Amino acid sequence: MTAESTLHARVVVRRGAFVLDAEIEARPGRIVAVVGPNGAGKSTLLDAIAGLLMPDEGRVAIGDRVLTDAATGRRVRPEHRSVGLLGQDPLVFPHLSALENVAFGPRSSGTSARDARRAAATWLEAVGLADLADRRPDALSGGQRQRVALARALAPRPAVVLLDEPFAQLDVRTAAELRDLVREQVRRTGTAAVLVTHDLVDALTLADHVVVLHDGRVVEEGDVLAVLTDPAHPFTAALAGVNLVVGTMSDGALVGPGGVVVPCGPDAPPPGSRAQVTFAPAAVRVGAAGWETRVVDVENGATGVRVRTTADVVVDLAPAAAAALDLRVGSPLRLAVDPGDVRVRPAPPA
Amino acid sequence: MRPSARTGASTGTTTGTTSAPRLLWVPAALAVGLLVLPVVALVVRADWSSLPSDVTSPAAVRALTLSLTTSVTATVICLVLGVPLAVLLARASGWAADLLRALVTLPLVLPPTVGGIALLYLLGRRGLLGESLDAWFGIRLPFTTAAVVIAQAFVAMPFLVLGVEGALRTAGTRYEVVAATLGAGRWTVLRRITLPLVAPGLISGTVLCFARALGEFGATALFAGNTPGVTQTMPLAIYSAFNGSGVTQGTAVALSLLLVAAAVAVLLAARAWRPGRAE
Numbered sequence: 211m212t213a214e215s216t217l218h219a220r221v222v223v224r225r226g227a228f229v230l231d232a233e234i235e236a237r238p239g240r241i242v243a244v245v246g247p248n249g250a251g252k253s254t255l256l257d258a259i260a261g262l263l264m265p266d267e268g269r270v271a272i273g274d275r276v277l278t279d280a281a282t283g284r285r286v287r288p289e290h291r292s293v294g295l296l297g298q299d300p301l302v303f304p305h306l307s308a309l310e311n312v313a314f315g316p317r318s319s320g321t322s323a324r325d326a327r328r329a330a331a332t333w334l335e336a337v338g339l340a341d342l343a344d345r346r347p348d349a350l351s352g353g354q355r356q357r358v359a360l361a362r363a364l365a366p367r368p369a370v371v372l373l374d375e376p377f378a379q380l381d382v383r384t385a386a387e388l389r390d391l392v393r394e395q396v397r398r399t400g401t402a403a404v405l406v407t408h409d410l411v412d413a414l415t416l417a418d419h420v421v422v423l424h425d426g427r428v429v430e431e432g433d434v435l436a437v438l439t440d441p442a443h444p445f446t447a448a449l450a451g452v453n454l455v456v457g458t459m460s461d462g463a464l465v466g467p468g469g470v471v472v473p474c475g476p477d478a479p480p481p482g483s484r485a486q487v488t489f490a491p492a493a494v495r496v497g498a499a500g501w502e503t504r505v506v507d508v509e510n511g512a513t514g515v516r517v518r519t520t521a522d523v524v525v526d527l528a529p530a531a532a533a534a535l536d537l538r539v540g541s542p543l544r545l546a547v548d549p550g551d552v553r554v555r556p557a558p559p560a
Numbered sequence: 561m562r563p564s565a566r567t568g569a570s571t572g573t574t575t576g577t578t579s580a581p582r583l584l585w586v587p588a589a590l591a592v593g594l595l596v597l598p599v600v601a602l603v604v605r606a607d608w609s610s611l612p613s614d615v616t617s618p619a620a621v622r623a624l625t626l627s628l629t630t631s632v633t634a635t636v637i638c639l640v641l642g643v644p645l646a647v648l649l650a651r652a653s654g655w656a657a658d659l660l661r662a663l664v665t666l667p668l669v670l671p672p673t674v675g676g677i678a679l680l681y682l683l684g685r686r687g688l689l690g691e692s693l694d695a696w697f698g699i700r701l702p703f704t705t706a707a708v709v710i711a712q713a714f715v716a717m718p719f720l721v722l723g724v725e726g727a728l729r730t731a732g733t734r735y736e737v738v739a740a741t742l743g744a745g746r747w748t749v750l751r752r753i754t755l756p757l758v759a760p761g762l763i764s765g766t767v768l769c770f771a772r773a774l775g776e777f778g779a780t781a782l783f784a785g786n787t788p789g790v791t792q793t794m795p796l797a798i799y800s801a802f803n804g805s806g807v808t809q810g811t812a813v814a815l816s817l818l819l820v821a822a823a824v825a826v827l828l829a830a831r832a833w834r835p836g837r838a839e
Contacts, residue, residue, distance in 0.1 A: 260741060288740040295741040301734055305756045314752070315742035366743050 214273040215369045217402045221258040222267035222280075223251070230254050230426040236370060236402040241393070243405045243417035243434065247445060250423040252406045256372045259404065260295055261288040272369045272402075289318070294368035294401075298378040300359035302347040308334060308358045309343040315366030333361040337391060353384035357391070364395055371396065373405040377412060389415050410449055414438065422446050440488060440553055447488060453523050456486040456557050464554065468521025471501045475549035484557035491516065491526040493551035496535060500546030508537050519543060599820060606817055607810045614814035622789050623797035624818060630705065630793060631773040634712035635720075638769050642720040643762070647754070649721070650728035661725075668718040675714055676782025683710070683783075707784035708791050712773035720769040727761025728754070767830045771823055794819045 220233040230251035236242045244252050257263045259270055261277060264285050270278040277286045277293070302311050312330035317323060334343050337357040347355055356376065363371055373392065377385040393416050396403045405416060413420050413434055420437050422430040422445060429443040441447040447454035457466030459480065463473045464487050472487045479485045492513075503519040510516065515532040517525045523545065527535070535543070607614075614620060649661055667675055683690040683701045693699040701707050731754075739753045740746075755762065777795040784791040786800060794815060801812035 260737075262737065288737070289743050289745050291741075292743075293741060295738060297738075299734070301738045303735060303739075303753060303757075305759075314739065314744070318739075318742055318744035318748050362742065368741075 215400075215402060217259070217270075217272050217370045217404070219255070219259050219270040220268040221255055221265045221270070223254050223258065223263070223265050228426060232421075232423060232426070232428050234404065234421050234428075236404050238369075238400040238402050239397050240419070241373075241396055241403040241405050241417045243407055243413040243420045244423055245407055245413055245420060245446075245449060246423035251426045252423055253374065255423070256295075256374055256404065256406060259370070260293050260372055261286060261291050292366075292369045294363040294366065294371040296356075296359055296363045296371060296373050296376045298375040300347075300352075300355040302350075302355045302358050302362070304347050306347075307343065308339060308345050308347070308350065308354075311347070311358055312362045312365050315362060319366055329365060330361075333365045334358075336395065337361045351384075353380055353388065356380060356384075356388055360388070360392060360395065364399055364401065367399065368401060370402045370404070373403055373407075375407055375409075376405075377407075377409070392416065410438070410451075413449075442486075442555065442558065451524075452488050452490055453494070454486060454488050455521070455523065456484070459483050459485050466521065468503065469501045470503075470521050470523060470545075472547055472552055473549045474552055474554045478554060479556060485554055486557045487552050487554045489547050489552045491524040493547055494523065494525040495546050495548075496525065496527065496531070496543055497546065498544060500544045503543050503545055505537055505539055505541045505543060507539060517543075519545065602813060602816055602820070606813050610810055611814050611817070614811045615818050617811070619788060619797065620811070620815055620818065623792055623794050623815065624822070626705070626708070626789065626792065627774060627794040627819075628822070630708045630712055631770055634709045634716055634773040635766060635770045637709065637713045638717045638720045638773075639766065642717050642769075643724055643755075646721045646724035646728060647750070650725045651733070664721050665718055667715050668722075672715055672776065672778030673782055676711060676779035679707075679711060679714060679779060679783040683707075702783060703785040703787065703791060705784075705790055708780050708793060711779040711783045712776045715776050715779055716769040716772040719772050720765040723761050723765025723768060724758060727758035727765075730761075731757045763830055767826060770826060774819070774823065774826075 215238050217234075217236040219235075221230060223230040228249075228251070232251065232255055234242060234244065234255070244255065246252055254263070258265045258268070258278065261270075265278065265280050267280045268278070269276065269280065272292065276284060277291050278284065302308075303314065306314065309327060309330050312333050313323075313326040316326035316329050321329070331340070331343060334340050337360055339354060339357050339361070342350065342354060345354075347358070350358065356379075360376075376392065377388055380388060389412065392403075395401075405412060407413060417434050420431060420434045421428055422437070422443055424443060424445050430437060430441065430446050437446060438450040439452075441450050441452055441454060444454050455464065455466040455470050455472060457464045457470065457472075459465075459474070459478060459482060461481065462475075462478045463471050464478075464485055465471055466487075472489065474485075474487065491511075503521060503523065506518045506520060508515060508517050511526050514526060514528045515537070517527060517532075517537060519525060525543075525545065535541075645664070649657060649664070652660075670678075680687060680702060682688050683693070685691065685694055685700060685702065690701065693701070701710065735753050735757060736749050739749045744752065775795060776793070777799065780791065780793060781796060781799075786792050786796045788797075792800070798812050798815045798819070801815060
């Protein structure tokens with residue numbers, strides 16, 4: 211069962227200087243998060259899976275059903291792929307009621323009007339909109355429209371559903387409700403889901419597996435918690451709110467750009483080798499000892515004040531600690547980290 | 561008369577005429593005068609006592625019947641041929657599509673009389689196609705009712721194509737993509753998503769197209785002639801009456817009023833029928 215409807219996609223798309231070369235796998239009932247900055251190639255990847263574009267190389271298959279194969283030129287049309295789509299804009303058909311929107315998919319695949327409407331009613335109930343079946347989209351709230359879109363995407367029972375930042379336009383509370391709903395419905399229906407997101411919360415609360423896409427390449431992937439607590443790539447570190455410094459080992463410490471010195475403890479790589487360290491902003495101590503730096507900007511942090519310094523090291527301070535310091539832009543600071551708070555690994559080849 | 565796109569997000573309308581500079585009232589009032597006063601003059605000038613007999617005279621009824629049937633036929637032809645053209649143009653890109661778009665607009669900027677001559681050179685008895693049509697099938701189009709319909713379709717089709725194409729471009733393809741991922745084939749998408757989404761543009765385009773066909777004069781006069789009951793539509797009948805051949809200028813005014821009434825009726829009918837409730 212599992213292997214039968216697992217999505218496997220390898221997609222290479224060349225557009226001038228930009229090259230997307232990514233491979234992902236999504237299993238039934240599971241959600242894979244694809245994270246990465248704008249322009250990393252996330253939407254192009256989804257378009258290739260949905261059959262909206264032909265990759266230059268690669269192959270998209272659900273189980274042993276090949277949907278796209280660049281080598282043979284095979285490209286199954288979007289309506290025959292069994293790949294659903296839920297984007298950040300719900301795109302609920304404005305001329306159809308909520309019920310008719312959800313019934314559209316089953317109806318298109320040949321289900322009788324009556325059965326399609328019955329199935330749609332069940333779906334609307336599953337997303338908590340049973341009372342609003344006859345409403346037109348313009349009489350629904352943004353969250354309600356996205357619920358209709360979710361029900362509509364799942365109603366034709368796709369093997370794979372592509373979630374393209376589906377919570378980006380919703381307020382915090384509505385987004386949280388919809389996240390629960392998406393997770394619940396994806397598991398219940400055994401749909402394989404690919405979730406493209408910018409949002410750390412999306413990845414943490416929904417995904418089992420995360421793929422980090424940067425400049426068209428998968429730079430990191432794995433279990434969500436493992437990747438986010440010990441990021442190997444600067445983008446992942448920034449997403450997870452962790453400091454990442456690349457430098458050269460010297461005397462058991464890593465020396466990075468801007469004079470950053472991070473002691474590495476017993477399992478430090480040999481002197482002279484390239485390495486990278488990660489440490490939490492809250493683990494950084496401000497005091498008389500350590501490397502010299504300057505304040506770049508100061509903002510509200512989750513638990514106090516977040517200070518960005520030169521060499522891109524971020525420091526989280528408790529309000530009382532912050533009040534005792536001179537935190538104007540350009541003020542000098544001395545920073546230090548304990549070896550016990552530092553994770554070290556060899557630097558990836560440049 | 562731009563067709564407005566229907567999007568899901570619109571929840572209310574705001575009226576914002578308060579911020580326009582007051583000086584705009586002067587030219588705006590002159591514009592209204594220019595557009596409305598001639599019709600007022602027509603109404604004032606009409607001889608209301610003889611109006612019923614003028615309007616119901618056999619010549620007037622014949623011309624009106626011919627005008628309505630030819631205009632409706634031309635509009636149907638424009639819909640059947642023009643909507644597919646608009647769909648393809650809206651989804652095409654590149655220089656060839658741009659060129660085609662410009663060519664489609666040509667009848668719009670061409671004086672209708674030039675259009676009439678062009679049609680004669682194409683479909684006339686010695687025309688590019690007309691000669692073959694006559695030789696092979698014995699079909700002679702000029703100066704027939706069919707010629708009236710062709711002339712009307714020629715001048716009216718651009719209004720429909722441009723209106724529908726604009727609406728399609730505004731609507732975009734995003735709904736169509738979603739519909740395809742839901743399993744809908746291309747015909748289903750066209751029938752259930754694309755055309756309903758552009759219904760307002762389709763209707764306003766059809767109304768403009770019909771109105772243009774109804775008022776068509778120049779191309780008809782040259783290509784179809786002015787035979788009562790066969791090719792003499794309302795505009796031609798009015799012109800003949802005004803020039804005093806057979807009937808009086810009073811008749812011309814009465815016929816004009818009849819045409820104005822028909823046009824207003826079409827506009828009102830189109831406004832009353834709001835799309836989007838069906839399906």
